[in-house]
Amino acid sequence: MSTGLADNVRKYRRAAGLSQEALAEAADLSLSTVRKVEQGGHVSMETLAALARALGVSTSALFATEAPKSVLGPQDEANRRYLAELRRALMPAVGLAAPLSDPGEAGELNALRRGVQESHALYWADQYGAVAKRLPSLLRSSEAAVSTLEGEDQQHAMIARCHALLLAGKYLTQVRQYDMGYFALVEAIKLAREAGQTQLAATGVVGLGWLLLRQDRFDEAEQLAAQTAAEIEPRMSEAAPVCLAVWGELWLRVAAASARNNRPDVTQEARRMAATAASALNTESENFPQHWGGFGPVTAELKAVEDLSLVGDARGVLRRADDGILSDKSVRNFGKPTAPNWGRHRLDVARAHVMLGSHQDAMDELVQLRRTSGEWLTHQPMARYVMTDLLKTRKRTLTEEMRSMAAHLGVAG
Template sequence: MAHNSTPLGDTVRAYRRTAGWNQERLAEESGLSVSTVRNIEQRGHARLDTLSQVAQAFGVPTSALFAPGVPHPVGDDDSANRQLLASLRQALMPPVGIAGETLADPGEAAEPSAVRRLIEDALSLYNSDRYESVALMLPGLLRQADAAVVAAEEEGCHQEAVLVRAHALLLAGKYLTQVRQYDMAYQALAEGIRLARELDNTLTAATGVTGLCWLLLRQDRFDEAERLAATTAEAIEPKLSTASMGELAAWGELCLRIASAAIRNNREDEAKQARRMAATAASAMGHEHRDYRTHWARFGPATVEIKAVEDLSLAGDAHGVLSRKDQGLLSKETLEAVGRPSAINWHRHRLDIARSHVKVGSTHDAMEELARIKKKAPSWIRHQPMARYVMEDILKTRKRTLTREMREMATLLNVRA
């Protein structure tokens, strides 16, 4: 029988035939339906968690199934994004002439301390889910950071100004990764890491690497993300008895990146080992901690625990996720004692819970989780594919007329009701 040819479909079909399986056998081994397997081979695309189940059945890393191909056409809203990001592109990626000069708006001269305060304000807005405000601040902030470096060369405080510029770039990279503007995010992060290396500021460079690993994970580049995080973690591994909070947090965050990449790539043993290292760092700290001058994200015992629960979600263990919901390190009492994880990590954790509720048939509970996240972080949830997947699954099981809340959620997440 003739079949459609797609890079992913051809790769999965080749693995299946090498194993001597028909589609029914692959469905049985992977825990998927025959129609899902047929859809992957014929249409050539699948959710990452579905693809991971196929890879597990074959006993290969998920990345082994990835194959190059022509990208899908850009959506109709690309022109709108180009316009919205024009000012940020000008500040981050100015034109360069043949003599090496940049034709950029030089910005207003500012003291490094003033730019640092702007970074702190923008990071606070980012952590409060106020992405529109961050987007408005970043172009001017980056131009001021550039101008501060130029002015500092004349005033003898060059190193401080360059470090501030590196922090401004890392903030831009963090924001752009969150809103899935990956090429621009890479530009910002790579330049921030380069500046930190020039200053021999290891923790700032490691912070940039942590952000770059997140970007690679978002692009399904699991092997590269794991390797980058592992080599950097090895280079900065602290002595637990004398390490500062910033050193422990930076190392612990890199260990979390190793685990996140490994578990997505069906490397469970490596993920478990990295989770143990992260837990060691968190235990030595004793509570959640954040200081953007040494590491960007909040890190501590609660953060490590929600990432361990995320592993269960990625493995499809819905009952395991729900059994640890609001228990142990994630109980209300313990969170009050050790501190809460960052809002973004917490919302991502609640999406895992929503997804698990759907898997066990509790769509009402899943909808309640989505509604709580929407209330607290409407801008954040709009950018989350997992939220769309959960909503799609809720709608598939819905036999009655949709509630107003469901219709509004579907509209927010761009899911066809």
């Protein structure tokens, strides 16, 4: 945690006339946790949200102005090899003349579309190294196509380049290369607007909202998503599924940002709007390339359960995790959510088990996620928080399974 954040927590605590002991009691945290925060130690977002509620401020008010550093950990070495080439393709050095990098040859439109689709499938399969290896060529060839083609073909090339940029932004956000990811997503949004593709631009805003959330820029994430949702609000009776899905995802971004920012009234309204879109869809929607995420009744519900996890309501998480819309029968009826959305939900379930002392149940969740989405799991801070808490609270000797999972996540046992 940055020194600035620690200073802000201390400043607001003193302004409220609270001792560290009093703040710990008000936030339902241990005294050692409050001391750790004020000493600049690393703590979870849930802890910071609890402190913000106790201090009566937004969570974003606690953060210093600098953004978190985008650092690849040891488990990301496979991706690191390709990032330099991707950076050159996405952000070439520019002087008074042409960029220094090789502009590449204009790609044939069908080949570009196929390349993005195949790379997107690799992304969902957690093959991040393969995605990073393919992206430089896609970015260069799509840029050359936009520059050389004319008329309707140029319009299609602009859309193909938007897709390549959106994929780059998605991958770079996942591996925490936020500055590069921001550049890719903003370029995609601008190009989509220039091409008159409002829906595609809104899809870019969904991605940008995720990046802003990961940078703890809650105010901006909420405002951007809410403004965009208002601009593209569909007519429910006649809206296409993709329009409802993107609109619903924007409200999920509003809810996620406001929930983390200690704005429960905004969260409640945003969840209601997302539920409206989900009800109108009545199924899980994932329609690439028109829609880059996943949205529907199941997704809206599991994100609402996430709110319970944020406030530490472990029993509430477990009560709703496999019931109602999230029951096996309902998931079969409505359709499965995307693997990342489902995985994030199961991490909430694992955290709830740890909070209640059910270590083996938590491990069962982590093991299942490692089996189905092992590479994805290594990029989830929540997975490391869960494993760290499990190691701290377990009284007995660690099992071989626990030691293996700690090593997989880069957590010291």
